[in-house]
Amino acid sequence: MSIAVIGAGAFGTALALSLAGKTDVTLWGRDTAWAERRENPRLPGIALPRSLQVTDRLDKIGARTILLALPAQTLGGFLADHAARFDGRDLVSCAKGIDLVTLNGPSALIAQACPRSNVAVLTGPSFAADIARGLPTALTLACADAATAEHLQRDLSTASLRLYRTTDVAGAELGGALKNVIAIAAGAAIGAGFGDSARASIVTRGFAEMTRLAAALGARPETLTGLSGLGDLVLTCTSDQSRNFRYGLALGAGDDFAAGTTVEGAATARAVAALAPRLGVELPISQLVAGLAEGRIAMEHALDILLNRPLKEE
Numbered sequence: 001m002s003i004a005v006i007g008a009g010a011f012g013t014a015l016a017l018s019l020a021g022k023t024d025v026t027l028w029g030r031d032t033a034w035a036e037r038r039e040n041p042r043l044p045g046i047a048l049p050r051s052l053q054v055t056d057r058l059d060k061i062g063a064r065t066i067l068l069a070l071p072a073q074t075l076g077g078f079l080a081d082h083a084a085r086f087d088g089r090d091l092v093s094c095a096k097g098i099d100l101v102t103l104n105g106p107s108a109l110i111a112q113a114c115p116r117s118n119v120a121v122l123t124g125p126s127f128a129a130d131i132a133r134g135l136p137t138a139l140t141l142a143c144a145d146a147a148t149a150e151h152l153q154r155d156l157s158t159a160s161l162r163l164y165r166t167t168d169v170a171g172a173e174l175g176g177a178l179k180n181v182i183a184i185a186a187g188a189a190i191g192a193g194f195g196d197s198a199r200a201s202i203v204t205r206g207f208a209e210m211t212r213l214a215a216a217l218g219a220r221p222e223t224l225t226g227l228s229g230l231g232d233l234v235l236t237c238t239s240d241q242s243r244n245f246r247y248g249l250a251l252g253a254g255d256d257f258a259a260g261t262t263v264e265g266a267a268t269a270r271a272v273a274a275l276a277p278r279l280g281v282e283l284p285i286s287q288l289v290a291g292l293a294e295g296r297i298a299m300e301h302a303l304d305i306l307l308n309r310p311l312k313e314e
């Protein structure tokens with residue numbers, strides 16, 4: 001068995017490192033100048049073993065199983081250029097977002113570009129640094145084809161990475177994408193000084209939004225209560241390790257935020273705001289995050305917008 005990881009950011013590198021202890025792994029990045037030092041600046045302080053092959057040449061990727069760990073908004077462009085190379089192999093999406101151009105999730109983009117492939121999703125509560133350090137982590141592996149789900153679950157589990165499987169691709173993928181939006185709102189509440197009670201309300205009402213939207217897009221509600229939904233929501237809304245949460249903190253506090261940081265929830269909020277009226281679902285927190293991210297709504301009006309909505313049953 002051999003595995004390739006496409007995308008040498010923090011997550012792709014962490015997954016490659018974890019799997020390299022078990023099998024033959026090649027990590028592809030568009031910029032691998034760091035490879036000789038065996039330390040990726042996106043994952044500082046983590047030494048990469050010599051056994052992990054790092055390349056910037058896609059023609060070197062021969063593995064049957066490919067993990068795609070690029071940010072969601074860059075995946076469409078990458079597939080437009082390179083999909084033919086991968087069609088027919090097992091392709092595992094590791095991105096957590098909704099594409100702003102098509103309003104599709106990464107798995108649908110991949111399936112459209114590579115119609116002969118089995119497409120799976122690897123998602124769930126996991127910081128790259130935790131995986132890279134070998135800390136215990138549980139993830140969800142979703143694939144509509146049950147046999148492929150089983151073999152990918154086996155192949156991608158390691159001593160510290162425990163995978164659960166499901167055939168609900170939409171549910172698993174949407175949980176991972178939508179929790180990023182709610183994490184921005186949770187961070188904004190903390191950054192603005194609204195307190196932990198406000199954060200708990202946002203997590204709970206945000207989870208209701210995630211479940212509503214996912215159901216409207218064909219997901220099974222129970223998937224949202226699993227690792228990929230509730231599990232990841234809890235992690236991301238409560239940890240300073242999360243870039244989405246930290247971006248929210250900065251929005252709430254009126255601080256600058258480091259440009260170039262991958263914050264999937266900002267674009268995904270805008271995608272969700274575009275989907276909501278089409279699907280006839282109400283998503284006030286997500287729509288507020290979209291407005292904040294676009295600069296259409298000022299933070300000082302955010303609380304009024306949420307609190308002045310009509311009173312209703314829970």
Ligand SMILES: NC(=O)c1ccc[n+]([C@@H]2O[C@H](COP(=O)([O-])OP(=O)(O)OC[C@H]3O[C@@H](n4cnc5c(N)ncnc54)[C@H](O)[C@@H]3O)[C@@H](O)[C@H]2O)c1
Pocket residue numbers: 007008009010011012029030031042069070071072074077078094095096097126127128129261262264
């Ligand atoms: N970092 C984490 O803890 C973590 C955990 C779980 C899931 N994820 C998900 O993994 C995905 C990637 O996140 P990350 O943390 O690795 O991001 P990152 O910011 O660490 O790295 C992104 C990488 O993508 C590369 N890239 C960007 N555009 C590209 C393009 N067009 N072609 C080729 N390479 C390109 C960049 O060079 C960079 O190496 C996101 O969807 C994220 O939500 C991240």
Ligand SMILES: O=P(O)(O)OC[C@H](O)CO
Pocket residue numbers: 096124125126127128180183232235236241242243244245262263264
């Ligand atoms: O740093 P974030 O906010 O992109 O979160 C990383 C992972 O998705 C957490 O599961």
